[in-house]
Amino acid sequence: MRKFIWLWAVMLFGGYASAQQTDTLKILTYNVRNCKGLDNVTDYSRVAKIISRIHADFVALQELDSATERSNRVVVLDELARQTGMAAVYRASINYQGGKYGIGILTREKPLRTDAIALPGKEEKRSALVVEMKDYIFCCTHFSLTSEDRIKSVEMINQLTAGFVKPVFFAGDLNAEPDSPEMTKLAEDWQILNQVTQPTIPADKPTKCIDFVTVKKNKDFRFDVLKSVVENEPVASDHLPVWVQVMVLSK
Numbered sequence: 373m374r375k376f377i378w379l380w381a382v383m384l385f386g387g388y389a390s391a392q393q394t395d396t397l398k399i400l401t402y403n404v405r406n407c408k409g410l411d412n413v414t415d416y417s418r419v420a421k422i423i424s425r426i427h428a429d430f431v432a433l434q435e436l437d438s439a440t441e442r443s444n445r446v447v448v449l450d451e452l453a454r455q456t457g458m459a460a461v462y463r464a465s466i467n468y469q470g471g472k473y474g475i476g477i478l479t480r481e482k483p484l485r486t487d488a489i490a491l492p493g494k495e496e497k498r499s500a501l502v503v504e505m506k507d508y509i510f511c512c513t514h515f516s517l518t519s520e521d522r523i524k525s526v527e528m529i530n531q532l533t534a535g536f537v538k539p540v541f542f543a544g545d546l547n548a549e550p551d552s553p554e555m556t557k558l559a560e561d562w563q564i565l566n567q568v569t570q571p572t573i574p575a576d577k578p579t580k581c582i583d584f585v586t587v588k589k590n591k592d593f594r595f596d597v598l599k600s601v602v603e604n605e606p607v608a609s610d611h612l613p614v615w616v617q618v619m620v621l622s623k
Contacts (some may be wrong), residue, residue, distance in 0.1 A: 378492065380416060381437075383470070385434070391437050396619050397541075399543055399615060400584055400614070401433075402431065402583075402614070403433075403514075404433055404609050404611075406436065406443060407609070411607055416452060419609070422608060423452065423478070432475070433475060435514065436448045436473070438473070440470060441471070442468075449613060460480065461503050463488040463500075465496070466497050476512070477510060477512050483505055486501070487501075487532070491516070492521040498514055498515060498521070499514075500513040500525075503550075504536075504538075506539065508539050508540075509538050510542075511543070512543060515547045518582070519548070519554060526558050529542065540587065541586070542586045546583070550564075563589055564585075565616040565618055570614075572602055575611055575612050594620075594623060597618050598619055602614050
């Protein structure tokens with residue numbers, strides 16, 4: 373009888389566990405400034421090694437030249453993808469010096485689908501990039517320096533991601549501090565995953581947090597943060613790399 377009860381318990385609780393979706397993801401956001409460090413040296417390998425060491429499933433990157441004069445015609449995201457062995461998706465925000473300038477996403481597997489929209493920017497046009505994976509959606513952006521533009525951008529990001537049933541992660545350089553009106557608005561629909569008390573800029577003597585990893589609130593899933601890290605990389609860029617490890621559990 374005891375054996376029967378034990379087997380029944382294993383089947384019951386084992387079946388319940390297998391019915392739940394439980395994944396652990398690592399998500400990194402990094403404004404790499406074209407891989408030009410605070411030592412004024414452009415070093416793609418230095419940044420690629422940081423990305424590889426963190427070993428994230430999803431990497432949101434900002435300030436990427438694509439075949440500009442400034443980058444000596446190097447497509448920066450392609451170079452980082454080559455050195456990290458990850459799949460790359462690029463979105464140009466503006467034309468610049470005979471090439472493009474914008475944002476990018478690196479993923480461990482090739483996305484099923486990609487999408488992008490232009491975002492407002494009075495001083496410089498901005499954009500948002502979305503990739504769809506088998507189980508998740510990832511979005512990357514670099515918001516404007518103007519508060520009015522950032523508030524409008526939050527509204528546009530909400531619209532862009534409104535139709536997804538899968539969990540949606542959103543990361544980037546938002547150029548806003550945690551207690552700003554735009555971050556308060558963002559928090560209505562998004563759960564901020566990184567520790568906002570950890571400053572991310574300037575890299576050598578950080579004083580404020582403007583880089584964020586978030587997830588859209590979803591009644592069908594719970595998101596538990598296992599780790600929130602700001603890497604001590606004071607030279608490779610003017611921003612510090614920010615990553616979180618999050619457990620995704622279906623309710």
